[in-house]
Amino acid sequence: MGLTSNSLLVLAVAFAVVLFAATLWLWPRLARRSWAALGGRIGLLLATQLALICSLGVAANQSFGFYAGWDDLLGRETAQGVIVDQSATTPGAGGPLQVVNIKAPPGDAGSRASAVGQVQKVDIVGRLSHIATPAYVYLPPEYFQPRFRTRTFPVSVVLTGYPGTAQALVTKLKYPTVARGLAKDGRAQPMILVMLRPTVAPPRDTECVDIPQGPQTETFFAKDLPEAVLAHYRAGGRPRSWGIIGDSTGGYCSLKLAMRHPDVYAAGAGLSAYYTAPIDPTTGDLFHGNRSLRDHADLHWLLAHEPAPDTSLLVTSSKVGEHNYRDTLRLVNEVRATGRTRISSIILESGGHNFNTWRREVPPALQWLSGQLSDR
Known part of the structure; x- marks a missing residue:
């Protein structure tokens, strides 16, 4: 059970x-x-x-959606993914990505992929980081329509909080359903969504950091993940083709990756994000005494000491219910002072650190992210 x-x-x-x-x-x-x-x-x-x-x-x-199963809850989820050379008849086949299950988006069972899109459960193995993690990939209806057979699509990486489950992005926050609705209404372009949790080395919370003698999580998201997706799907290969969005820990990771790797991610959206990597029992020693690594995991420090990145950011908070409200206003002012990095915000009157709040923010955030991306 x-x-x-x-x-x-x-x-x-x-x-x-x-x-x-x-x-x-x-x-x-x-x-x-x-x-x-x-x-x-x-x-x-x-x-x-x-x-x-x-x-x-x-x-x-x-x-x-904190834990996906018993092994996840008990910290026994340690099995590595398997690299499989996909059939040559599959477009974009080959590389470190294996499709293990294919379904229609929630509520659309039995419908054609060309009408509702498709959600694929995949296993991804990083070539450089050697990190193996499951993910869900949403392909929009247009991906399967003959008139778009030669088109590439922009990609949005979607991250959960910690611990979180990738499945919750599909079933609870309903990213595929929201993305299809926005595209159908002409408010967003069709996008590929790659949905996973930032905890790619469970049960440890790695905060998307390359940990000395530990999981190279930043390398996985900045290099391995784009490489695996590009090898398997008709995804756009330019920086303007990729964005990243997440909530809580996933929001922090999204903003940091967009700031530190603007050559990969043209935009990053952080829903209820924080802006400095914490050190607590779930993270362990992330930096091993390396002050430079610690500083570069602090978004305030990056804006004050590094050249402003050519990227676009979106931050969200609420005046009542979120602990990051004042820190979010501070980050907005720091970004505006750079004169180069662009920033937008969603500030609710009230809303806690929970799915109900994020469901209110996901549609406008996805619409904003779509506007920052191009498939060409």
Whole structure:
């Protein structure tokens, strides 16, 4: 039974209800003054509380997509991807990307790819970083239509927060559905979406940093990922063809990658992002005492000490509910002072650090990102 399955949620809730009813039924019988009765009351209370906590945990995981499965939750997700030479009859085949599953976008089962697009689950292995990670790739309907058979498409890399699951980008934030709707209304161009989490070396939170003697996460996103996608899909190969967007940790990574690699990403959007890589139990020692690495992971420091990058940024926050509001205003002013880097913002009156807030920001953010990109 999967960690995100509805069956598990129903079972957890039912078990909690049964324990609660059993507590009410048995409590009068355990009212005697004896060690056995006392132990029974303690056991029932603990079991009921644990069942309630488990039910809430399963429900929260389904809503926010923290963990994709039991192995992910328990830190056992360590299997490496496999490099497969795809059939020569597949356009763009070959390279370190393997398609392992193909589906229609959520809610469009049975529809033709030329009408609704396609979501492919893939495994990607970095040639330089040797990082292996799963991802989801959305191909727009136009990708399968004969009149666009020779066209390349702009690419938007989409990142979750930490820990997050790539699947939540498809099912919870509904990026493919939003992208198709915007293109259908003429508010955005058809784009390839590459959806994954920044935690490409789970369970460690690497903050998209090349860690000394550790995971080379920045190299993966700046070099390996574009190389793998370009080798397999009809994706635009120029910097103006690539953008990146994410929430929370993924937002920080998106902004940093756009600033540090403007030759790869023409634009970066950070939803509820922070602007300096944290050091905590989930990250471990990211910099190994290297002050230069630490400084270059601080977006404020980059704007003050490095040449302003020729890229476009989008930041979001809310006046009530987000902790990054003042820091976001500070970053906007710092970027504007460069005179070269471009920045836009979405500031909500209120909204917490959660999916509900990001669902309000994803449509305008994707529309903005589309406007920064070109497939030629």
